[in-house]
Amino acid sequence: DTGVSQDPRHKITKRGQNVTFRCDPISEHNRLYWYRQTLGQGPEFLTYFQNEAQLEKSRLLSDRFSAERPKGSFSTLEIQRTEQGDSAMYLCASSFAGPTAYEQYFGPGTRLTVT
């Protein structure tokens, strides 16, 4: 399977715990995006990388959130001191930079439940 993969698919954690999610993009893609989706809503942009550089962060990304893409390949999204409001689906997408940037391919998402 050469699509975008995410791990884990589901995560249940207690409030206050830290969680980390991983995204493996399509190997040739140099852009990687993180989105958050709550029930009944469309995905909301969180941040994106071009290669290993994090170029934009949404105001939704509080200080408790950090994302990395150390080698320009896979990326991790960490949430520290989770809150119940963090419960959502976290989606990763990848694409090429440039004219075909609209062709973002999404992974299956990681569903986070904070109890």
Next chain:
Amino acid sequence: GESVGLHLPTLSVQEGDNSIINCAYSNSASDYFIWYKQESGKGPQFIIDIRSNMDKRQGQRVTVLLNKTVKHLSLQIAATQPGDSAVYFCAEIRYNQGGKLIFGQGTELSVKP
């Protein structure tokens, strides 16, 4: 503020009928729109896109119409099938902001056999 939103949250159609899903946007500078399909437990899947210099684009069983005068676009699905049941989102791409997508709320399409 800027938004991309949908008129109706749910749509129920009979198998074989045509479906029309609508979307309104507020950013008059938007120049590229995309429709995504999201099935339960999966990430959004690209369906079709349209640039602002077009008013219609056709794919396989799908057609997107864009009316820039009233800032409205629609997705038409011909001969709707049970496999079309999903949530459909319109999205705007911001090329000057790294290509990030701005999604609307979504319309859930339910196809009755």
